[in-house]
Amino acid sequence: MYIRFLVPINFEPYTINAINYCLLLAQKFQSEITLLHAYTPYLEEDQNDEPYNYPKITSQQEAGNELEKIKQQAIADSLSEGIIIKTKIIEGYPEDAIPEFCNSYHPDLVIMGTKSKGETIKELLGSVTLDIINSIHFPVLAVPKDYDLNLNKLQNILFLTDFCQCEYTSLHKLIRLIMSFDTMIHSVQYCNGGKEKADIDLLNEYAEYCTSTYRNQRMQSEYIYGEDILQAANEYIKNTDIDLLAITRKKRNIISKLLHPSLTKTMLFNVDIPMLFFHQ
Structure with missing residues (x-):
């Protein structure tokens, strides 16, 4: 390759x-x-x-x-x-x-x-x-700039996703880049409504797709919860010893951009580890 x-x-x-x-x-x-x-x-x-x-x-x-x-x-x-x-x-x-x-x-x-x-x-x-x-x-x-680079460490990757099919392209690109490493991909969706709002059927469908498509890649899928996506992601990064965070930037219409802050900016300015941005 x-x-x-x-x-x-x-x-x-x-x-x-x-x-x-x-x-x-x-x-x-x-x-x-x-x-x-x-x-x-x-x-x-x-x-x-x-x-x-x-x-x-x-x-x-x-x-x-x-x-x-x-x-x-x-x-x-x-x-x-x-x-x-x-x-x-x-x-x-x-x-x-x-x-x-x-x-x-x-x-x-x-x-x-x-x-x-x-x-x-x-x-x-x-x-x-x-x-x-x-x-x-x-x-x-x-x-x-202050990331303590370990050239032998790329063991855990957090892929912040929403378990929908439009994320499959980003997942494929991610696996293409890290397939030569012994890496676990944690595909995670933030659920702001708590566990009772989690769509377990969607989670299972996504997990089954990953298992059948990427048989040689270690992966797991789950929901995370918390006060907001940044707090939940940072807590997961700390508890799971994440080495890289991957996320897909999605196109939004002008009204959506006015009503919601940029997740890209929020994550970029508040996460201590390398971040990989894909584009929808």
Whole structure:
């Protein structure tokens, strides 16, 4: 199986966690990793007094040199000879340039470092990772900057679902990415009405589909309950030692968007583990 990974790079330290996570996945496949930098011409007025612990890029040549250093380190860290690592520089603001590049590159997975949790409201609202998740139809994996990466650990995945057929495509993509790992997938639906509101027939139908379709994949399906979906999910993550949370972003009409907060934003800014976003 051949997998194409895209890792946007802005040279901040949290980017490295994204690269390392990519190498973890890539070693299980014949794969290609493209390290992408969206270069925005340096503006003098953007300077401030905040300290920098990463290169401040002022030209495409500097960007190319730094990207090549990262590439060489990734090659040295790679555990598989079947990984091809490339670099690419494009010009423009990341939230615009990265989606445009994705439309021509067609990655199987975009992996992005994120510093969102615990940062200021201004930074959260300006999150490039959130912008990318919301604007492309390719799967996006967000890796928190403080996540303690264990290259040998991908044992439990929480797939937050609603047990309907439209989720089967996301489930198939998820299994394609982790099939070479010894991983348990916990397919879970949040039921906000308590146990008495749970649709057991729907749960059983979904579980039977998984058992018959993915015979070699360890899976279990269940409902979770709690005050809200975030509290219930975080409790499940803690109690089950979850290493990755997967979720499907679904299209909503304009009225629904006005009435309900974004689950994508809520989860991205309040979960401590890597999150994998699929698109309906």
